[in-house]
Amino acid sequence: MLKFKTEGGVYRLTKGTTQGFLDAIGNMAPLNDNNTKKWRQHDGGKNSHRVAINKPVGILHVKVVRAHKLLKMDFLGTSDPYVKLSLSGESFPAKRTTIKKRNLNPVWNEKFKLIVKDPSSQVIQLEVFDWDKVGAHDRLGMQFVPLKLLKPNETKEFKLDLLKHTFMGDPTDKKQRGNIVIELTYAPFREDTFKVESPRSGLGSKESSFERLSEGVVLSGAGLLSVIVQGAEDVDGVRHNNPYAVVRFRGEKKKTKKLKKTRNPLWNEEFQFMLEEPPLNDKIRIQVNSRRKGIGFYSKECLGKLDINLTDVVHNGRINQKYHLLNSKNGKIHVEIKWTTTC
Numbered sequence: 001m002l003k004f005k006t007e008g009g010v011y012r013l014t015k016g017t018t019q020g021f022l023d024a025i026g027n028m029a030p031l032n033d034n035n036t037k038k039w040r041q042h043d044g045g046k047n048s049h050r051v052a053i054n055k056p057v058g059i060l061h062v063k064v065v066r067a068h069k070l071l072k073m074d075f076l077g078t079s080d081p082y083v084k085l086s087l088s089g090e091s092f093p094a095k096r097t098t099i100k101k102r103n104l105n106p107v108w109n110e111k112f113k114l115i116v117k118d119p120s121s122q123v124i125q126l127e128v129f130d131w132d133k134v135g136a137h138d139r140l141g142m143q144f145v146p147l148k149l150l151k152p153n154e155t156k157e158f159k160l161d162l163l164k165h166t167f168m169g170d171p172t173d174k175k176q177r178g179n180i181v182i183e184l185t186y187a188p189f190r191e192d193t194f195k196v197e198s199p200r201s202g203l204g205s206k207e208s209s210f211e212r213l214s215e216g217v218v219l220s221g222a223g224l225l226s227v228i229v230q231g232a233e234d235v236d237g238v239r240h241n242n243p244y245a246v247v248r249f250r251g252e253k254k255k256t257k258k259l260k261k262t263r264n265p266l267w268n269e270e271f272q273f274m275l276e277e278p279p280l281n282d283k284i285r286i287q288v289n290s291r292r293k294g295i296g297f298y299s300k301e302c303l304g305k306l307d308i309n310l311t312d313v314v315h316n317g318r319i320n321q322k323y324h325l326l327n328s329k330n331g332k333i334h335v336e337i338k339w340t341t342t343c
């Protein structure tokens, strides 16, 4: 049974009520497996491996507003607080606010976005630290909020008493550690941006629909760019054919697995990029390389490459196409790209 008090629309979690929350959520519950998509890849029976992908279902908007009456950790009777936030079950590095030097009642008003994969089990963890120039930073306190307390697209303010530990009920933890105020909004991805249109055939088809442009909703706001490199056909190396694909976007580089001795690799791998704005003027570069281990060295060659303009993806929500590879005789690559927004 979840217990929490509301005071003028503010959810106030206190030491007494926190145990109830954590009992209810099973303390940092792992992501439930129903949302995990698994499939087996085959490549002529020679290569097969499992790929597991947790499908993102929305974005958690977090505003770290302020903290009040924080502990004094420094010699001068003050602290230099900052907040670290992270979602349970997520391996991304934690996000953090700026450091407010010599301030026990800091005001941040800083905003963050986190990808949500399972709002029924995930928990946001907030930790307040005292920055120090030298040595480890002291933790001033921490708290959690289970996302299941949030209604989609509704902003809630939480005032949280800071605690010492991740585990509750510590009788020695009697110290008043102050509190932190945050605002949370869970924005699920739009259902219709996941809807599958019939895959377009035709190589490098320029056909595009701008119907959604009139709605104006897909052209602003944060979202998730998902790139699925399905496979390639007729890729032909001069010296070897052990193809893997490299996806480059805004300085990030991601690679599929390398498959051995095939001209028709099937990777079926998905890569995700969380963006603050729609990638209206961006391109994504996909290159197919082949690699062979030589005697004491690796020999690499490019089997073809391609730049895909993302404007159409933003307008249509999705593309699913085969493209001719440049610098390749007959090589083609099958790519699916989705842009999913929360607006």
Ligand SMILES: [Ca+2]
Pocket (backbone or CB within 6 Å): 073, 074, 079, 080, 130, 131, 132, 133
């Ligand atoms: Ca300090």
